[in-house]
Amino acid sequence: MFKSTRDIDNMIKKHSVYREGCLNLIASENFSSEKVRSYLSCDLGNRYGCYSTLDPSDREYTGNKYIHEIEMETQELIKEVFKAKYADLRPIGGHMAGMSVVLALLEPGDLVIEVSLKDWGHGLVGPMCQVRQFDETIRVKYMKFTEDREVDVEALKIQVKELNPKLVIFGGSGTLFQEPVRELRPLADEIGFHIAYDAAHVTGLIASGVFKNPLEEGADIMFGSTHKSFPGPQGGFVVSNNKELINKVGNTLSPSLVTSHHLNRLPALAASILEMKEFGYEYGQQIVKNSKALAKALDKYGFDVIGKNRGFTESHLLLLNLGDIIDTAPAKYLEKANILVSDDFSGGAPEVRIGTPEITRRGFKENDMETIAIFFKRLLIDKDSIEEVGKDVENYARNFTGIDFSF
Known part of the structure; x- marks a missing residue:
């Protein structure tokens, strides 16, 4: 139970430090300036x-x-x-x-x-x-x-x-x-x-x-x-x-x-809105570039990325079918390695949704999508240690603590 505002400050600081070490691929979240x-x-x-x-x-x-x-x-x-x-x-x-x-x-x-x-x-x-x-x-x-x-x-x-x-x-x-x-x-x-x-x-x-x-x-x-x-x-x-x-x-x-x-x-x-008027076109272009690059990299490493016949995606997200790879809730498993995604909300399919808005604002570019795909491969295909992959994800994410496309 919070006993003072200092306790609240400490908890918020813990959250911020933790999130800086996470690879946030939740498509419904972003990072405001x-x-x-x-x-x-x-x-x-x-x-x-x-x-x-x-x-x-x-x-x-x-x-x-x-x-x-x-x-x-x-x-x-x-x-x-x-x-x-x-x-x-x-x-x-x-x-x-x-x-x-x-x-x-x-x-x-x-x-x-x-x-x-x-x-x-x-x-x-x-x-x-x-x-x-x-x-x-x-x-x-x-x-x-x-x-x-x-x-x-x-x-x-x-x-x-x-x-x-x-x-x-x-x-x-x-x-x-x-x-x-x-x-x-x-x-x-x-x-x-x-x-x-x-x-x-x-x-x-x-x-x-x-x-x-x-x-x-x-x-x-x-x-x-x-x-x-x-x-x-x-x-x-x-x-x-x-x-x-x-x-x-x-x-x-x-x-x-x-x-x-x-x-x-x-x-x-x-x-x-003023930020979007100033930087929106470049921001939107980079989001789609990152989504496409990540989808192609995941496909290259053997993942079933939905929409392959159409070029995978034209938006800020991609969908990944993990039915042949994992038999537990994928998002909770990935979270243990500091990778944040969304499970299929219908509960009817072993799919995850991967979004690029926040990592794009954080400064990730197409070359970084290869590294992210390798994290997925190590964790879900190679079955590397969750702790080891999680530490590598954290160290990598902490290289991107700034914010692009903003005042």
């Missing part, structure tokens, strides 16, 4: 900024004069970087942002098609339906994927014609390739369903110009988080070029899902 982090401790963390969706200047609390200006300026930045006319920054996480879109656009009994957990979906509508009230009002089906974990666009076209959904949600937590938003737009217009894009994992790639902008490709609305491939503070957002849709989302968000929306993350988000 000191400038971005500094804003999280500002006075806004203790304030309320609740407002009317139709009129953000109509704040429920007094004392919001400059809070309003900060929020509106941050909105302008996020609209610019995602090429949107309208934005809502009140979701305090990507999942909340997604829930607000689903609940705003669906009527009871409507059908939504999304990516299933077994295909590394984000687990949005499916898990929502574990709550009885949602299960009784929302129907959900899942789009099909090819063996290279790419959306099967022809199968999806047949599916929407047969099922007549109200909403189709692209995007997930294992996105290797860009989704066929443009290909589905004509059917959305013909049949009358909305296209939403869950950009939580690829916001950094979209903002950097490495991924096509879903709104420009034909998505009606996009939501996501700001702390995965996008190197900002934890939080969520919704953007659209459709005023009616963004108002529906805003009225769903507040006050039912959020009232105080953690205002201290807004100046931190603004700073991270």
